[in-house]
Amino acid sequence: MDGHLQLPPDAARIDAMLDRLGEVTVRTGLNLAENQELVITAPLDAVPLVRRITEHAYRAGASLVTTFFTDEVTRLARFQHAPDAAFDTAATWLADGVANAFRGGAARLAITGEDPALLAGQDPDRVARANRANARANQAALGLITNFAVNWNIVACATPSWARTLFPNDPEPVAVARLWDAIFAASRLDGPDPVAAWREHDQALHARAALLNHANFGALHFRGPGTDLTVGLAEGHAWLGGSGVAANGITCIPNIPTEEVFTTPHKDRVEGHVRSSKPLSYQGTLIDGIEVRFEAGRIVDAHANRGEAVLERVLGTDDGARRLGEVALVPHSSPISRSGLLFQNTLFDENAASHIALGQAYATCMHGSKGLDAAALGARGANSSLIHIDWMIGSGEIDVDGITQGGERQPLMRAGEWC
Amino acid sequence: MDGHLQLPPDAARIDAMLDRLGEVTVRTGLNLAENQELVITAPLDAVPLVRRITEHAYRAGASLVTTFFTDEVTRLARFQHAPDAAFDTAATWLADGVANAFRGGAARLAITGEDPALLAGQDPDRVARANRANARANQAALGLITNFAVNWNIVACATPSWARTLFPNDPEPVAVARLWDAIFAASRLDGPDPVAAWREHDQALHARAALLNHANFGALHFRGPGTDLTVGLAEGHAWLGGSGVAANGITCIPNIPTEEVFTTPHKDRVEGHVRSSKPLSYQGTLIDGIEVRFEAGRIVDAHANRGEAVLERVLGTDDGARRLGEVALVPHSSPISRSGLLFQNTLFDENAASHIALGQAYATCMHGSKGLDAAALGARGANSSLIHIDWMIGSGEIDVDGITQGGERQPLMRAGEWC
Numbered sequence: 001m002d003g004h005l006q007l008p009p010d011a012a013r014i015d016a017m018l019d020r021l022g023e024v025t026v027r028t029g030l031n032l033a034e035n036q037e038l039v040i041t042a043p044l045d046a047v048p049l050v051r052r053i054t055e056h057a058y059r060a061g062a063s064l065v066t067t068f069f070t071d072e073v074t075r076l077a078r079f080q081h082a083p084d085a086a087f088d089t090a091a092t093w094l095a096d097g098v099a100n101a102f103r104g105g106a107a108r109l110a111i112t113g114e115d116p117a118l119l120a121g122q123d124p125d126r127v128a129r130a131n132r133a134n135a136r137a138n139q140a141a142l143g144l145i146t147n148f149a150v151n152w153n154i155v156a157c158a159t160p161s162w163a164r165t166l167f168p169n170d171p172e173p174v175a176v177a178r179l180w181d182a183i184f185a186a187s188r189l190d191g192p193d194p195v196a197a198w199r200e201h202d203q204a205l206h207a208r209a210a211l212l213n214h215a216n217f218g219a220l221h222f223r224g225p226g227t228d229l230t231v232g233l234a235e236g237h238a239w240l241g242g243s244g245v246a247a248n249g250i251t252c253i254p255n256i257p258t259e260e261v262f263t264t265p266h267k268d269r270v271e272g273h274v275r276s277s278k279p280l281s282y283q284g285t286l287i288d289g290i291e292v293r294f295e296a297g298r299i300v301d302a303h304a305n306r307g308e309a310v311l312e313r314v315l316g317t318d319d320g321a322r323r324l325g326e327v328a329l330v331p332h333s334s335p336i337s338r339s340g341l342l343f344q345n346t347l348f349d350e351n352a353a354s355h356i357a358l359g360q361a362y363a364t365c366m367h368g369s370k371g372l373d374a375a376a377l378g379a380r381g382a383n384s385s386l387i388h389i390d391w392m393i394g395s396g397e398i399d400v401d402g403i404t405q406g407g408e409r410q411p412l413m414r415a416g417e418w419c
Numbered sequence: 420m421d422g423h424l425q426l427p428p429d430a431a432r433i434d435a436m437l438d439r440l441g442e443v444t445v446r447t448g449l450n451l452a453e454n455q456e457l458v459i460t461a462p463l464d465a466v467p468l469v470r471r472i473t474e475h476a477y478r479a480g481a482s483l484v485t486t487f488f489t490d491e492v493t494r495l496a497r498f499q500h501a502p503d504a505a506f507d508t509a510a511t512w513l514a515d516g517v518a519n520a521f522r523g524g525a526a527r528l529a530i531t532g533e534d535p536a537l538l539a540g541q542d543p544d545r546v547a548r549a550n551r552a553n554a555r556a557n558q559a560a561l562g563l564i565t566n567f568a569v570n571w572n573i574v575a576c577a578t579p580s581w582a583r584t585l586f587p588n589d590p591e592p593v594a595v596a597r598l599w600d601a602i603f604a605a606s607r608l609d610g611p612d613p614v615a616a617w618r619e620h621d622q623a624l625h626a627r628a629a630l631l632n633h634a635n636f637g638a639l640h641f642r643g644p645g646t647d648l649t650v651g652l653a654e655g656h657a658w659l660g661g662s663g664v665a666a667n668g669i670t671c672i673p674n675i676p677t678e679e680v681f682t683t684p685h686k687d688r689v690e691g692h693v694r695s696s697k698p699l700s701y702q703g704t705l706i707d708g709i710e711v712r713f714e715a716g717r718i719v720d721a722h723a724n725r726g727e728a729v730l731e732r733v734l735g736t737d738d739g740a741r742r743l744g745e746v747a748l749v750p751h752s753s754p755i756s757r758s759g760l761l762f763q764n765t766l767f768d769e770n771a772a773s774h775i776a777l778g779q780a781y782a783t784c785m786h787g788s789k790g791l792d793a794a795a796l797g798a799r800g801a802n803s804s805l806i807h808i809d810w811m812i813g814s815g816e817i818d819v820d821g822i823t824q825g826g827e828r829q830p831l832m833r834a835g836e837w838c
């Protein structure tokens with residue numbers, strides 16, 4: 001035996017893994033440049049992770065790291081105590097300031113970890129109004145991110161509130177440790193050299209996207225229980241996956257984890273019906289058992305077993321909210337899918353299954369999009385909306401075909417796996 | 420005996436007092452209006468106080484409360500790990516965003532509680548560069564506050580790092596509780612009705628300012644050990660104290676605590692020498708034993724027993740940094756002075772003693788200043804600078820005379836007390 005003071009094994013292990021996550025976030029996720037500013041948003045419970053990331057950022061040469069911490073307690077207090085008129089107000093002055101930071105070259109990191117059930121008991125009308133006000137305020141800043149003006153990244157932090165929602169029967173420290181372990185595994189951090197593991201994984205995603213780009217399909221066809229959906233692809237759509245090059249010249253991996261290859265559907269060329277394969281956690285509400293029908297790209301009929309009212313509000317945000325802005329393919333055997341866990345967080349759940357997204361398209365998923373405005377992109381089929389909400393339609397029971405521009409079928413996935 | 424579970428007496432008492440501080444901050448300090456936004460800056464350790472304040476703000480009808488938490492650990496990490504070029508960078512995009520919030524009508528609350536010794540071991544040149552970059556970035560936002568565009572307030576939070584610096588021999592929880600008690604007493608929160616106590620105290624400060632405004636002195640003369648200083652007053656200077664009316668029509672008390680009546684010196688009419696009566700804690704450095712000599716309003720000679728290099732850097736910020744922007748009278752018997760504690764925080768220490776401020780003048784301390792620009796105010800003697808730094812020159816050994824426009828002397832203070 002020795003007399004050294006030791007942290008409990010979990011705490012020491014999590015501490016060491018936090019440092020790995022900090023390094024992978026800065027080096028692999030953001031690929032932060034010398035003298036670059038970094039803007040972070042994070043839950044208050046992410047303070048230890050933010051400190052690791054900030055230290056790695058300064059060591060990598062960052063000029064200034066600015067973190068906006070968000071507090072679930074005060075967010076909830078607003079719904080409990082503020083006057084009704086408050087819910088159309090958003091901090092536009094702040095969102096515009098952040099947009100200016102991006103225009104000035106700052107990188108962006110979002111640390112996700114919010115309690116998916118935080119606003120479950122609140123008036124859905126107020127929640128929707130607050131979300132709409134936020135979406136409007138953030139349109140310019142979000143536009144710079146979706147147009148890939150700067151290097152950016154999203155990673156996750158196991159917060160106590162999120163962990164309690166996922167593991168309600170465990171004591172809080174156990175729940176948090178379980179969630180951390182799931183995040184570390186999904187984020188490919190548990191091997192001997194995470195930075196190298198990410199390089200390899202990224203190359204595999206690039207190879208998959210290159211094959212799909214070469215094929216230049218006119219549409220994808222999804223078939224399975226409750227689903228018979230043809231997703232037309234935008235003219236000049238580009239498949240992306242893993243790392244990309246931002247307009248500032250920096251190669252980064254915007255999501256950690258990421259398992260998807262994804263592209264832009266044609267907003268007017270989606271036909272048929274589709275059933276969700278996993279629940280969608282949307283800003284505090286779980287929407288489950290979604291079934292929708294598309295005609296000429298537009299959702300004309302929508303149901304959900306749970307959260308239908310919230311789904312209806314989402315679809316009512318604007319015309320683009322009823323159309324698709326993304327389609328993504330993820331094999332059923334992805335590490336996140338294999339974990340068997342519903343994270344109730346898009347960063348993870350969208351990487352567990354093939355999915356589609358309602359709302360805004362990514363201009364970067366269009367060939368030759370540089371310099372084109374929303375109207376020009378829209379003429380080629382790219383959708384516009386205040387929202388971008390991914391929901392899962394893939395599973396081990398789903399087959400996907402590519403349909404060539406000449407109308408021929410090519411099998412892409414069978415029973416959820418790449419052919 | 421009863422079987423109720425109880426918090427330790429200190430925790431329960433501090434908790435109840437935090438709620439009082441929250442109420443006084445929102446009702447008395449800010450006088451927050453229905454549907455007004457509120458922008459808070461706060462140390463991370465102030466989370467429990469921020470939550471109390473935010474709840475009171477929403478109950479008072481706030482539309483949105485946005486808090487920027489600052490983290491001493493990451494602030495220090497920048498000095499330890501960032502490249503040298505980093506220290507001229509500031510978040511101008513954020514400061515401009517906050518300025519836009521004020522232009523849009525948001526109230527401002529600063530919660531102070533930083534460790535006065537945080538940057539004591541860091542390269543003073545880097546500290547000065549970072550401070551200058553921050554001051555430049557914040558010029559527009561700070562201008563809106565000094566010009567009283569909106570209701571604003573500063574209150575304090577007993578953070579562990581501040582408490583440890585003040586009470587290094589106590590265990591941390593004891594140090595924090597002692598600092599809280601000092602803050603509560605200084606902030607006049609321990610009586611049965613703090614809101615009423617503040618109303619009464621405010622009336623006394625207004626009465627004192629009215630007398631001084633009626634006298635319309637041409638200068639003040641300070642005399643005591645090491646001090647023989649004549650401070651000419653700006654033409655049309657106005658004495659203020661306690662509450663004031665912001666340009667948005669809201670009456671607020673910008674500092675809690677506040678004990679001072681203060682006005683605008685003439686930037687070209689300060690003559691003689693003055694010795695500081697208490698140390699000045701300036702952004703991480705304690706500057707003690709300051710002795711300066713003024714000629715025609717300008718500091719021509721400056722010494723300090725401790726922190727002289729930092730003082731020299733401060734004076735070198737710009738031309739206005741060597742001239743006065745404020746002179747304030749505080750009786751030696753103020754509650755803060757009686758506490759005998761050097762808080763190493765301007766909010767408290769400036770209210771323990773009469774003081775002068777280097778740098779920017781408050782336009783609100785000039786009669787008829789509305790609509791006048793800096794040049795017009797400067798022609799009447801109001802100083803301009805990137806900085807505004809108060810330092811204490813009053814004590815139980817200082818006499819102050821008012822000198823009328825006709826040149827006659829009137830005793831104002833003897834041995835630090837009002838005549």
Ligand SMILES: [Zn+2]
Nearest residue numbers: 260262328350
């Ligand atoms: Zn996706």
Ligand SMILES: [Zn+2]
Nearest residue numbers: 326357388390
């Ligand atoms: Zn998406």
Ligand SMILES: [Zn+2]
Nearest residue numbers: 679681747769
């Ligand atoms: Zn003052």
Ligand SMILES: [Zn+2]
Nearest residue numbers: 745776808809
């Ligand atoms: Zn001052």
